[in-house]
Structure formats: C-alpha cells, structure tokens
Amino acid sequence: VLCCFECLHCLDMLPAAAKLWRTQMVACYLSPGCHITSCSQNGVPLQTCERMPQTPPFAAMFDSSGYNRNLYQSKEGNCGGLYYHDNNLLSGSLEALIQHLVPNVDYYPDRTYIFTFLLSSRLFMHPYELMAKVCHLCIEQQRLSEPGLDKNQMQKIAPKILQLLTEWTETFPYDFRDERMMRNLKELAQRIANGDEMYRKNVQQLLQNLIRKLATVSQYEEVLAKVNATSTDRLMVIKTKPQSIERDIITVCNDPYVLAQQLTHIELERLNYIGPEEFVQAFVQKDPLDNDKSCYGDRKKTRNLEAYVEWFNRLSYLVATEICMPVKKKHRARVIEYFIDVARECFNIGNFNSLMAIISGMNMSPVSRLKKTWAKVKTAKFDILEHQMDPSSNFYNYRTALRGAAQRSLTAHSSREKIVIPFFSLLIKDIYFLNEGCANRLPNGHINFEKFWELAKQVSEFMTWKQVECPFERDRKILQYLLTIPVFSDDALYLASYESESPENHIEKDRWKTLR
Numbered sequence: 001v002l003c004c005f006e007c008l009h010c011l012d013m014l015p016a017a018a019k020l021w022r023t024q025m026v027a028c029y030l031s032p033g034c035h036i037t038s039c040s041q042n043g044v045p046l047q048t049c050e051r052m053p054q055t056p057p058f059a060a061m062f063d064s065s066g067y068n069r070n071l072y073q074s075k076e077g078n079c080g081g082l083y084y085h086d087n088n089l090l091s092g093s094l095e096a097l098i099q100h101l102v103p104n105v106d107y108y109p110d111r112t113y114i115f116t117f118l119l120s121s122r123l124f125m126h127p128y129e130l131m132a133k134v135c136h137l138c139i140e141q142q143r144l145s146e147p148g149l150d151k152n153q154m155q156k157i158a159p160k161i162l163q164l165l166t167e168w169t170e171t172f173p174y175d176f177r178d179e180r181m182m183r184n185l186k187e188l189a190q191r192i193a194n195g196d197e198m199y200r201k202n203v204q205q206l207l208q209n210l211i212r213k214l215a216t217v218s219q220y221e222e223v224l225a226k227v228n229a230t231s232t233d234r235l236m237v238i239k240t241k242p243q244s245i246e247r248d249i250i251t252v253c254n255d256p257y258v259l260a261q262q263l264t265h266i267e268l269e270r271l272n273y274i275g276p277e278e279f280v281q282a283f284v285q286k287d288p289l290d291n292d293k294s295c296y297g298d299r300k301k302t303r304n305l306e307a308y309v310e311w312f313n314r315l316s317y318l319v320a321t322e323i324c325m326p327v328k329k330k331h332r333a334r335v336i337e338y339f340i341d342v343a344r345e346c347f348n349i350g351n352f353n354s355l356m357a358i359i360s361g362m363n364m365s366p367v368s369r370l371k372k373t374w375a376k377v378k379t380a381k382f383d384i385l386e387h388q389m390d391p392s393s394n395f396y397n398y399r400t401a402l403r404g405a406a407q408r409s410l411t412a413h414s415s416r417e418k419i420v421i422p423f424f425s426l427l428i429k430d431i432y433f434l435n436e437g438c439a440n441r442l443p444n445g446h447i448n449f450e451k452f453w454e455l456a457k458q459v460s461e462f463m464t465w466k467q468v469e470c471p472f473e474r475d476r477k478i479l480q481y482l483l484t485i486p487v488f489s490d491d492a493l494y495l496a497s498y499e500s501e502s503p504e505n506h507i508e509k510d511r512w513k514t515l516r
Contacts, residue, residue: 083446088453089113091446094124102137103160105153112456114167119276119459120452123440127172127277128180134164135188158192158199165189166206173213174275174302185210217302220273224307227483249322249335252481256338260345261472262479263315263354267421270308271466276459278305282428283435308424312357317487319361323370324488324496332500333376336362340382347385350405350419352398359389366490366497369508373501395426406461415471422465431458491515 081096082089092100101109101117109117121130138161165185169176176182189207193200253259282305319339326332339358346355361367362382368374388397405420412418438451488496498512 088450090450091442091448093445094121094447097121097447097449098130098133099137101164102134102141103157103164104141105156108160108163111167114164115171115276115460116449116452116456118168118172119280119456120447120449122277122280124447127175128178128184131168131175131181131184135184138188139191154192154196158196161188162192162199162202162206169206169210169213172275172277173210174217174277176210177214177302217273217304221302247481247485248325249318249481250338253475253478256341257345258475259342259478260349260351260354262475262482263342263346264349264351264419264421264472265470265474265479266311266482267351267353268419268466268468268470270304270311271421273302273304274308274466275302275304276463278302279428279431279459279462280435280455283432305428309428312353312360312424314487315354315357315482316361316364317493318482318485319358320364320367320493321488321496323362323367323373324493324500327500329373329376329500332370332373336367336373336377336382340377340379340385343385344381347388347401349416350408351421352389352402352405352423353421355385356389356423356425359385364493366493369497369504370501389423395423398423398426406465409465409468415469418468419470420465420468422462427458427462431455434458 080099082092082100084090089100097117098121101114103109118127118130121127165188169185176185186207189203193203249259253262323332323335323339326335339362343355343358346352346358388401389395390397402420402422409418409420434451434455438454439448440451442448494511495515498508498515503509503512
C-alpha cells in the first residue's frame with residue numbers, strides 16, 4: 001500500500017534532530033482576510049498588559065530564516081512562569097501557558113499564541129481538560145459567578161472571553177464533538193449571556209455556527225462512507241476478459257485538462273475538512289510526565305487526514321488500472337500519454353498531490369514493466385514531471401516549485417492562481433520529523449514552545465491553502481467515476497500486466513502461474 005511513509009522510502013534524511021527546521025514561506029493563515037474576526041470591539045482595540053510581553057503575529061515573527069530578532073528591543077527572563085528571549089516566548093510551565101491563554105480586563109492573548117497553544121496543548125492534555133481549566137480561570141478570576149457582578153466589569157471582560165471562544169470554535173471545531181467540551185462551552189457562554197442582551201445574541205450566533213460546522217462534517221463523513229462502499233473498496237479481481245469492461249477514463253473524460261480540474265475539486269474538498277489538530281493527533285506521543293498515559297490517542301474524533309491519504313492511494317491505483325486494462329498496446333500507450341497530460345496540467349494548476357499520485361501510479365511495477373507499451377510513448381514530458389518530483393536532495397525540485405506556487409498564491413489576481421495543494425505525504429513527513437526531532441519538554445520541565453511556534457507555522461500555511469475555493473466547474477459524471485469506479489488490487493494489476501505483455505523471467509513466470 002502506498003501509505004504516507006512507505007512511498008517515501010528513498011527520501012534523504014532530514015537535518016540533525018537537534019535542529020529546528022526553518023520553512024521558507026511566511027504563514028499567512030493568521031493574517032487579515034482570514035474568516036476569524038479581530039480582537040477589537042466596536043473598532044476599539046483590546047488593551048494588552050504591559051507586564052506580559054505579547055508574541056508578535058506570524059507574518060512579523062517569522063522571516064525566511066526563522067525568528068525576526070529585530071522587532072523589539074531585546075528582553076529576556078522569566079515572566080510569571082514564562083521564559084522570553086528577544087520578546088519571543090520560548091518556554092513555560094503548562095499552568096503558566098494556560099494562564100497566558102486566558103484574557104482579563106487588561107489583556108487579550110494575540111492570535112498566533114491562541115492558535116499555537118490550542119494546536120500543541122493536546123500533546124499534554126485533552127482539549128476538554130483545557131477547556132475546563134479555561135472556564136474555571138475565567139469564572140474565578142473575573143468573578144463571573146458572583147450574582148452582583150458590576151456591569152461595567154462585564155462589559156470589559158465579556159467581549160474578550162467571547163472572542164477567545166469564537167476563535168477556538170472556528171479554528172478547532174472538531175474539539176467540540178466531545179460532549180464534555182460542549183458542556184463547558186455552554187456553561188461559560190451562559191454566564192456571559194446573562195450579562196447583556198447583545199452578548200446573548202453573540203453567544204447564540206457562536207453556538208449556531210459551531211453546530212452548523214459539526215453537522216457539515218458529519219454529512220461529509222456519511223458521503224465518504226457511501227463512496228467507499230460504492231467503489232467496492234479498491235479490489236476488483238479479473239474474472240472476465242478485459243474487453244467486457246465497457247468504460248474507461250478517456251471514454252468518460254477525453255480532455256486531460258478537464259480531468260485535472262476535477263481532480264483538483266476532489267483534493268480541495270478533502271483538504272478543507274482536515275482540521276489542524278489532526279496533524280498533532282497523528283503523531284501524538286506519550287508524555288513522560290503524564291503517568292505514561294496517552295494524551296490524546298483515545299479521543300480521536302476525526303479521520304479526515306487518513307481519508308485524504310487513502311484518496312492518494314486510490315488515485316495511484318486508478319491510474320495503474322486504467323493503463324493495464326486495455327488489451328491493445330496502442331490503447332495502453334494512449335492512456336499513458338493521456339495521464340502525462342493530466343499530470344502536467346495538475347502541475348500548472350498547483351495540484352502537486354494529484355501530480356505525485358499519477359506519477360506513483362505510472363511507476364508501479366505492473367505499469368513500468370510494460371516495455372513494449374512504453375516504447376510507443378513520447379516520454380519527454382513525463383521525464384520533466386519526474387524531474388520536478390525527484391526525491392533526491394529531500395525533494396529539492398518539488399520544494400522549489402511549491403515555494404513558487406505559494407508565492408503566486410500570495411499575489412494572486414484570480415482564484416485559480418490561489419491554488420496550492422502540497423504533496424501531502426511529504427507535508428506529513430516534515431511535520432512528523434519536526435515533532436520527533438525536538439523534545440516537547442525542556443530539562444527543567446518547561447514546555448518547549450519554540451518547537452510549537454515552528455509546528456504552528458507549518459500547519460498554518462496549510463490552513464491557508466485548504467481554504468481556497470475551487471474555481472472550476474464541477475462535472476458530476478467525472479467525479480462519480482473517479483471516486484467510485486472499482487480499481488485493481490496488486491495481484492489483479494500484475495495479472496493484467498502479464499496478460500498484456502508476457503512474463504520475461506522465471507520470477508515473473510512463477511508469479512503469473514500462481515496468479516492464474
């Protein structure tokens with residue numbers, strides 16, 4: 001199976017584990033234009049506590065080499081259990097980091113900190129435990145439980161608490177599939193709503209938006225389940241002659257450019273449902289300071305990331321199936337050239353995941369062994385594509401092309417130019433090695449927050465890309481074919497390949513005999 005790591009067996013080793021990677025593109029997910037509203041109320045920016053230095057936004061915090069050391073005058077040392085260097089938060093105790101998340105009358109955490117901490121905290125505690133602590137601190141510190149709470153005090157703190165809850169529910173909505181999370185959210189929201197009619201409406205809107213998001217993902221999961229059931233789940237044993245198979249991809253869509261556009265539809269739809277927390281949950285480790293218990297593994301609420309990797313595998317096998325299916329050599333050659341054109345258009349669009357899936361399918365052994373077929377193919381364009389996705393030097397060529405697509409997206413004049421769909425298995429691998437290469441905790445027990453700034457930067461860039469709407473017109477017939485047509489298993493592919501071009505050596509002959 002072309003799982004997310006096995007297909008990368010030839011990848012060069014990444015830099016030494018002691019070093020943090022510095023990605024070259026600036027994350028722009030937390031920039032103006034994002035769907036989350038700002039932290040101001042009625043045009044008046046929220047004040048910040050001078051005693052607690054503020055982490056700057058991503059665009060300012062990171063340049064191409066990492067931290068921007070020239071933003072502020074240098075400031076080092078401890079501040080309420082948090083350690084800063086050059087005004088950048090580097091580490092802190094878990095309790096101090098939680099406290100830093102909670103707003104008060106004079107302070108509101110900036111959005112980069114909120115995103116980074118909510119993303120990484122699940123390595124140390126369940127989201128519902130964090131929510132319970134946040135609710136407790138808000139209620140106790142701001143005396144929200146007191147019946148005679150000063151209305152002026154409520155007007156100062158309520159918008160900030162509401163803003164924090166809004167950012168949490170909009171960016172990490174899947175956390176709230178847990179009933180305990182929803183219960184804590186409603187309790188805190190209810191205390192805010194009791195203070196003013198305006199807050200009551202805001203709370204109601206927040207809850208409605210969250211419920212709508214959760215309903216949408218539930219519907220998506222149901223559709224995925226139906227699609228998987230319809231496709232008879234990847235396997236199709238050849239029990240009839242290939243001639244009896246009536247449809248192929250070229251019959252359904254004879255324009256490779258249209259097929260590339262429909263593949264982009266599928267990619268963007270599936271990307272859109274992957275929550276940022278899924279990257280962390282995929283590699284969650286046991287916290288040695290947490291009684292050797294898994295921090296989050298037993299509370300996984302979604303599998304959109306896995307479903308996306310499965311789509312990559314399906315597309316690879318679909319490509320191999322379409323090539324091995326035709327009886328005549330010239331028809332197989334035509335299908336290969338067709339998929340080369342599809343792959344080239346995927347590259348032009350910025351759909352690198354479909355591009356790599358197509359290349360992987362064409363490089364599978366049952367396809368690559370068809371030497372007589374390949375002899376009829378003009379391979380110059382394919383050679384260029386393979387060069388672009390060459391795994392040597394840690395996919396240097398691909399990473400260069402990805403940076404170009406990301407830069408194009410930042411200055412895009414059309415929705416098409418905004419499309420950036422990364423080679424997903426490599427993105428997962430990058431995040432995996434970042435997580436493995438750096439300790440979560442420092443020797444003094446502090447949380448290594450410098451690591452989590454880097455993690456958040458990589459994930460936030462992905463969050464920008466996944467929000468792009470596909471500009472191409474949908475073709476239901478083509479989409480249905482791509483998602484549901486049965487594809488050959490490994491054995492069926494080899495059998496079809498041997499039927500097309502006879503085995504050349506004893507190993508192939510023995511395998512063919514076994515398969516038959």
